[in-house]
Amino acid sequence: MTQKRPLSPHLMIYRPQLTSMMSITHRLSGVALASGSIFLVWWLVALAYGGDYYQMVQGIAEHVLGRLALLGFYVAVSYHMANGIRHLFWDFGIGLSLDGVYRGGYIVIGFTALSALAGIAILFLA
C-alpha cells in the first residue's frame, strides 16, 4: 500500500551538511563497490580462462572508459575505507563530538582527494 504520507526528514528543504552528505556517500560508495565488484570477478574469471579472452578483458581495462571505471572503483575504495575507519573510531566512542565529527570528516575528504590524485597519476599518466 503506497500512501502519500509525509517523509521525514524533509530531504528537499534540508540544507545539506557535511555530515549527512558524507553519510549518504558512504552508503553510495558501498553499493557502488558491491555492484562494481562484478568487474573484479570478471577479470579474475578471464585470468583463469586465459588466452584471447584475457586479452579482450585487459583491452577493456586499458580503454579510456575502463580506466575511468577503475578510477571510480579506486576512489570509492579509498573513501569507503577511510570513512569506515572514521565509523570504527565512533564505535570505540572516539570523536563523537560535533567538532570531532567534522574534523574526522575533513581528514577523510583530504585522504580521498590525495588518493584520487594518486589514482589519476597511476591510471592516466603512468
Place this chain on the structure above:
Amino acid sequence: MSKNTSAPQSLRSPLGRAKGLGSSRSGVSHWWVQRLTAMGMLPLVLYCLISFILIADADLDTARSWIRQPFNSVAMILLLAVGFYHASLGLQVVIEDYISTKTRRILTLAFTKMIMTAFAVMSIYSILLIALADGV
C-alpha cells in the same frame, strides 16, 4: 505489601529477555560481524590494492604468477570471502531501509545474497584454478 503499580512493567517474556535477540531476531550479530569484517579487510585491501597498482596492466603470466604465490592466493581468497560477506551485510541494511513492501524486500534480499555468494564462489574458484594449475 502491594507492588508500586506506577512502575513500568516489561511486556517481554523472561525467555525473550534471556535470549537477548530483540526485534531484529538476531541480536547485535549483524552489527558486530559488519565491524569485524571491516577490520579484517583493512590490511587485505591495502595489500592487494598496492600489489595491483604495482603489477598494473600485467600480462597474463605476470598476473597469474602473482596470484600463484601462496601468500597472495591466501590474501586474495580471504579478501574475496570477507569482502563479499561484508558487501552482503551492507546491502542488506540498505535494502531493509528503502524497500518497505515485505514481499519485495524479502525477494530482493534473497536475490542480492545469492548474487554476492555467486560472485564470491566464482572469483575464489578462479583463484584456485590459477593457483593449483600445473605448469604455466
